[in-house]
Amino acid sequence: MRRIRTASRAPLAAAAVLLALLVAPAPAAQAASPAARAASGQGHEPKAPEEFVALRDVAPTIRQDIRYFTEHNFVGERIDGYRRPMCIVTEDTAKALARAQRSLLRRGYTLKVYDCYRPQRAVDHFVRWAEDLDDEKMKREFYPRVEKSRLFEDGYIAEKSGHSRGSTVDITVVELPAKPTRPYRPGEPLVPCYAPQDERFPDNSVDMGTGFDCFDTLSHTDDPRITEEQRSNRQLLKTTLERQGFTNLPEEWWHFTHKPETFPDTYFDFPVSRHSLRPHR
Template structure:
């Protein structure tokens, strides 16, 4: 074989050689969620989301520590239970909308630090117009640790179908108390529940009577749907429900609210 033929054969062999394998992906840094924690919309994409603590529209007035993405993370048991609740809600002409799901311990600590800062914040006008910030923990509106950090608790509401186009938070508009009539409150697309979400006020108690008949009926519907689905309500907050048979009743997690934390 001539030198030219040898060179040609070498080139031909090189052309058919498989490419080298890609380098391994870097392992995600930081704490990771247990294997049974999922993104709710991966389990049921029909559930609407408005993850307030990943935005500035909450009582702190900024995104909370631990919320790099606006996601609802839940244990699979809670997500599957909520999927069944959603099926019942859809059959009744409504859809669920979640405001908060798993909450990292660092976010609860962020709330504690905020509550310890002197003076009222701009969020007081909307979220706790009648309860001083210094009394929010004592009155049971805030807690640390919180059941949310166990991964099977959710804050949510109902939206009537066909769902209206979600409104954007009017950051330049003056805040309105969460206890104001529905036509004056922040234009949430949910049904009237008597108060806005995260309204730290006696009117937010699930069984409060000083709200309209329609609001009482809407709260009762949400409670029936969630109770039938295996959830338990926190009686001071119409929006707060915990899976009764939660898989981690004594564990408080601190992985961030992000897809990279979910296995």
């Protein structure tokens, strides 16, 4: 291309450039990446369908001890997707829990939930952790008799969870008046989850034979090795919830699903947060 000489017009060109800089609008700020928006709590997160509610809005007397919002769980850190320590479930599930709670209150007990709706991103967090065989910092408490390499094969970890459909809860029974519980201190000495109740991490639940999320066959609801008192406590929870349409997972005394499920085939990924919910009707 032929070059055009402009040396004689340099003063005029410089003046034009200066004028353009003075009147030009300021450059727009660079848009934040999706990851940056997520980290700052901004962006368009998925919302829950209108069938989901906060359990506290329906059954405010049920205690909540949402373990995956804390570091006291088998991973040892807060789990992805838990923005608030709250229980979210489908409305049918919440109403059934409220009926079960009224029944237990008359007998001097209360329900307490450890986990409710669980976003798919939390399940993905579990899977990543399970694939990292070097991370065993919580092994002594939660899976002392199970090799981490077998967690998938033995069914303790899976790529999908019924919790993500909104009708499943992890739950226990507490005798009233409820005793206070101390917070978990990261790095504190760990005790096996199947140890006697007065030795393992303090929980105001009645004695169920193991702690919550104990990856051990002693957690099987009808395991024959538990004491009569522990069996009675597990049956109190099981029969109370079964009367309201819940089904127990035989391998976990704490795991119950309300049937029929509102969303039997859908796995949701909205965060555990009040902002995920529609205004309560």
